[in-house]
Amino acid sequence: MNDNCKANKSIGCSVSSCEHHCGNQDYCSLERIQVGTHESDPTAVECTDCQSFVMKN
Template sequence: MNKDCTNSGCECTPNQSIKCTVNNCAHHCQDTQYCGLTEIQVGTHETNPTMVECTDCQSFKLK
């Protein structure tokens, strides 16, 4: 799979270690609830994160 290839038009291999329900992400495997990346980057937009809402999938790419 081409590293720059999005899943709309490219085959997606679900990574069963990364569950995902964000259907408008280019890395989302549309027929399953998994991400097609081999790894993701998780980050935060807060100085001192204390809740799940403070974290972000920084691997997100709009399709």
């Protein structure tokens, strides 16, 4: 966990396996993220993805 993590309170996130996640705080540390979809015609929340995700080492 990165104690120097600068939580962006505008981007809540619970994906703790992401390199950009703030550990004990459920926030992203990036200034902005890119959200996209893997579907041709997205119809539900499951269809959307954070495309800024990076697997934590």
